[in-house]
Amino acid sequence: MSDRPTPLVSVVVPICNVEAFLDQCLDSIEGQTLRDLEIICLNDGSSDASLDIVRRHAVRDNRIVVVDKENEGYGATCNRGIQLARGTWVAIVEPDDWIDAAMFADMVAFADSFDAGVDVVKTPWFEVAFWDNPDTMAERPCRLHRRMKTSSRPFALEDAPMLLETHPAIWSCLYRREFLLERDVRFIPYPGAGWADNPFLIDSLASARIVYLDRAYYHYRLELPKQAGSALSDERVAMPFERWMTMLDHMKERGLDSDKLLSAHCVRGFNYATLMGETVGWNHPVLLEHVRTMFSAMRGDLVLKHPMLSAKRKRFYFQVLGRPCPRIPRVGRMLYLMREVAFRATAAFGD
Numbered sequence: 001m002s003d004r005p006t007p008l009v010s011v012v013v014p015i016c017n018v019e020a021f022l023d024q025c026l027d028s029i030e031g032q033t034l035r036d037l038e039i040i041c042l043n044d045g046s047s048d049a050s051l052d053i054v055r056r057h058a059v060r061d062n063r064i065v066v067v068d069k070e071n072e073g074y075g076a077t078c079n080r081g082i083q084l085a086r087g088t089w090v091a092i093v094e095p096d097d098w099i100d101a102a103m104f105a106d107m108v109a110f111a112d113s114f115d116a117g118v119d120v121v122k123t124p125w126f127e128v129a130f131w132d133n134p135d136t137m138a139e140r141p142c143r144l145h146r147r148m149k150t151s152s153r154p155f156a157l158e159d160a161p162m163l164l165e166t167h168p169a170i171w172s173c174l175y176r177r178e179f180l181l182e183r184d185v186r187f188i189p190y191p192g193a194g195w196a197d198n199p200f201l202i203d204s205l206a207s208a209r210i211v212y213l214d215r216a217y218y219h220y221r222l223e224l225p226k227q228a229g230s231a232l233s234d235e236r237v238a239m240p241f242e243r244w245m246t247m248l249d250h251m252k253e254r255g256l257d258s259d260k261l262l263s264a265h266c267v268r269g270f271n272y273a274t275l276m277g278e279t280v281g282w283n284h285p286v287l288l289e290h291v292r293t294m295f296s297a298m299r300g301d302l303v304l305k306h307p308m309l310s311a312k313r314k315r316f317y318f319q320v321l322g323r324p325c326p327r328i329p330r331v332g333r334m335l336y337l338m339r340e341v342a343f344r345a346t347a348a349f350g351d
Contacts, residue, residue, distance in 0.1 A: 007063075008036040009089045009104050010177065012081030014074055015054065016044040021096040021221075022053045028098035030061050034105035039064045040081045045071025050095075075187030075196030082180055089121075089174040096221050097171070103217035107174045110213045116154050119179040119208040122163070124148075125172045125218040132224060141216050142166060146347060154209035157256065161264035165271075165308070168201040172218045175204060183207060188246070198243035199250055206254040232279065234286045240272040241290035248297055263302045269294050270313055288320070295320050305329055307336035 011029055015022065029039055041054045041064055051068055058064040067080065082090060089108065093099060103123075111118045124145040130136040143166050157163060179185070185203045187196045248265060251257060273291050280287055295317055303309060303317050304326060311328045318325040 007038040007087040008108060009034065009038075009091055009174065010081075010085030010087030011037055011039045011091045011093055011104075012078055012085065013039065013041045013093050013095055014044060014077040014081065015041055015046060015050050015095045016071065016074075016077075017046045017048045017050060018095040019046075019048040019050050019053060022050055023057075024098050025093060025095045026054070026057045026064075028101070029093060030057065030063075031101050032099075032104050033101050034108060037063050037104065038085070038087060040067065040084055041065065042067040042069065042077045042081050044069065044073070044077045073189060073191045073196070074193045075200075076189035078187050078196070078200075079189065082177075082186065085177055087177060090177050090180060091174055092171045093218075094171055094220075098219050100217040100219075104174070106215065106217070107213060111174065111211060114154060114211060117176075117209055118154055118211050119176045120205060120210045121174040122210055122212045123172050123218070124214060124216040125169055125220050126216050128219050128221045130224070131221050139219070142169070142220075144212075145214065145216055147343070148212050148214060150214045151211040154211050157205045157208070157210065158258060158261060160210070160212070161260045163205065164201075164261060164264035165267045167220075168197040169218075169220070170197045170200055170204065171220070173204070179208065180204070195239050195243040198240075199246050202247050202250040202254070202256070206250070206256060237276055237280055237284060237286045238290050240276060241269075241294045244269050244272055244294055245297060259302060262299065263306050266298050266302055266306060267308050269298065270309060270317075292320050305332060307332040 013025070013029070018025075026039070026041070029037070039061070041058070043051045043054060043066070051066075054064070054066055058066050065084070067084070069077075069080070072080075078092060081092070089104075089111075091104065107121045107123065111121050124142050126139050127142055129138045129140070144162065148160065148162060175185075183203075183206075185200070187200050188194075190196050244265075247268075251261065251265065273287075273294070276284075276287050277291075282288075298317070300318070300321075300323070303314060311330075311333070314328050315325050
């Protein structure tokens with residue numbers, strides 16, 4: 001048992017072979033304007049200098065807790081961090097990303113502004129592309145930014161299906177520690193990275209009282225573009241679709257089976273299909289097998305009427321399943337595209 005005072009926020013940092021980014025990440029956490037933190041750095045069997053970097057930071061900042069352990073994977077490592085956390089709130093920061101100095105202070109103050117209890121504070125984030133070259137690096141707010149409004153009261157996931165359409169972004173949140181413990185919210189301990197954040201998204205939001213602050217603080221490094229036809233293992237090709245199916249199972253187990261939420265989950269599935277199709281090629285046999293399985297689990301009526309899905313995507317859905325494609329509604333899609341054009345014009349030129 002630690003004899004340190006109970007911190008307001010416990011920051012869990014799962015670390016494995018990230019020496020190139022770790023100083024920037026830890027500096028950004030240590031530099032938070034909210035000083036009442038514990039920073040739980042879990043070295044997951046790194047073979048590079050990551051552990052030395054963490055220990056160097058711990059010498060100068062006594063808020064850092066160093067855990068050195070054998071490699072178990074992202075999910076098991078985050079679970080260990082949640083288990084060790086003592087704070088009122090728990091945050092997860094991935095070690096190749098960084099955060100703005102006011103992030104935790106603003107999120108805690110926002111949660112405290114509500115009379116009703118809050119379980120999860122959600123924010124948008126910045127997506128950092130082409131970060132391997134300073135001349136090409138580009139940063140943009142994620143899709144949530146300005147499409148969701150800052151909360152005036154806590155809400156349930158049912159009220160914000162957009163949270164299921166975008167990246168899981170489990171690290172752009174604060175979680176009330178007692179909520180995670182009471183609901184036994186944990187990561188599935190897949191080997192390696194394992195896309196463990198996908199099911200955790202469902203489990204952490206399923207019964208939560210959520211508030212959303214429409215201000216981005218977290219800088220997330222996107223994967224660098226892969227050439228079409230890149231060699232990936234069959235396991236890696238299958239992984240997003242297997243996680244999508246697990247998410248669907250968890251949604252059904254928790255009663256998240258409304259048309260709104262299932263439709264949002266369909267969008268996620270189509271995005272995964274596009275990601276893998278553009279990476280390994282659409283004729284990849286493992287890709288086709290898992291896309292067919294995923295599409296079989298979707299309701300055709302929801303796919304057909306969803307305005308975010310193009311006619312091409314809808315025809316692809318019915319083609320993969322070997323079904324005739326019904327008449328595709330156009331009005332909803334046109335209205336959606338018009339709203340997108342208006343949104344982007346507003347974003348470009350200001351309100």
